[in-house]
Amino acid sequence: MKSTINTKIYVSLIKKLKYATRNDCKAFTYIELLLALTITIIILTILPLIINSTKFFDYHLSTNSDIELELFARDLIADFSTSSSLTVENHATISSISDSKGLCKYSYKNGKIIKTVNGKGNVTILNQVTQFKVRKVQAHLIEVDIHLKDKGVMYHKKFYV
Incomplete structure (x- = not known):
């Protein structure tokens, strides 16, 4: 009797079981579920690190001050490297550099560096300049020291022409 009950x-x-296999229920097995959960956990733990690393690049891509400083230095060197002598004027609020022929002049006024060509055109080369110091080192060599502020960050550049 016992065997018949069993x-x-x-x-x-x-x-x-035959009914369950006949239905063709497409479902995840437990191992597939664990694998999917493991992949999800790995992605979710790496995601904050990726976001933090892109913030660093986002800041450097959104500011162009270092590039503007390099272009300013290149223009200044290109304009004054061929001139025979340079004139440097330093006043309380205005500093300027000009060549002996008066063809090209860079002046600092109201937080801007302005380029004047032949005494006619005024082109703003740099904005948000906090400090612009020009010092004549030798007859043909000047030292230019610039402090630029952009989005709360100070950029400093010193070069010789």
Whole structure:
């Protein structure tokens, strides 16, 4: 009698399993679920690190002050490297550099560096300049010291022409 009860239970379980396999239920197995969960956890732990690293690059891509300083230095060197003598004027609020022929002049006024060519055109070369110092080192050599402020960050550049 005991064996018939066990066989009846066994037969009913087999019928249920046959029904489950006949339905073709497409579902995840437990191992697939663990694998998907592991991948999700790895992605979610790496995501904050990726966001923090892109903030660094985003700041440097959004500011152009260092590039503007390099272009200013290149223009200044290109304009004054061929001149025979340079004139440097330093006043309380205005500093200027000009060549002996008066063709090109760079002056600092109201936080801007302005380029004047032949005494006619005024082109703003740099904005947000906090300090512009020009010092004549030798007859043909001057030292230019610039402090530029952009988005709360101070940029400092010193070069010789």
